[in-house]
Amino acid sequence: MLLDLVMPRMTGIEAIEAIKTENPDMRILVLTSFSDDDKVFAAIKAGALGYLLKDSSTQELIQAIRDVYNGESSLHPAIARKLIRELNRGHPPAAIR
Secondary structure (H helix, E strand, C coil): CEECCCCCCCCHHHHHHHHHHHCCCCCCEEEECCCCHHHHHHHHHHCCCEEEECCCCHHHHHHHHHHHHCCCCEECHHHHHHHHHHHHCCCCCCCCC
16 A cells, blocks of 8 residues: 555554554555654554655655565665664664674
């Protein structure tokens, strides 16, 4: 499912939660212009497998749709950087063994 975060009756986050409750196997790709941390993290926590910004190329969108359809994650590079920064926040790098 391709989903925007801005909709008239409920937010995209609420929609993801409702969709995943009804159909836990649904694969959701968010396509939006919003890269705010609160929206990105909430969408992924709610169950979105992908998060793409609307400035993505046609080829990137097609590949993201294919990836999410196949159960793989797909993230816009700016979104991937946000997630990596968030995951690494306050955690010293693990020693290389």
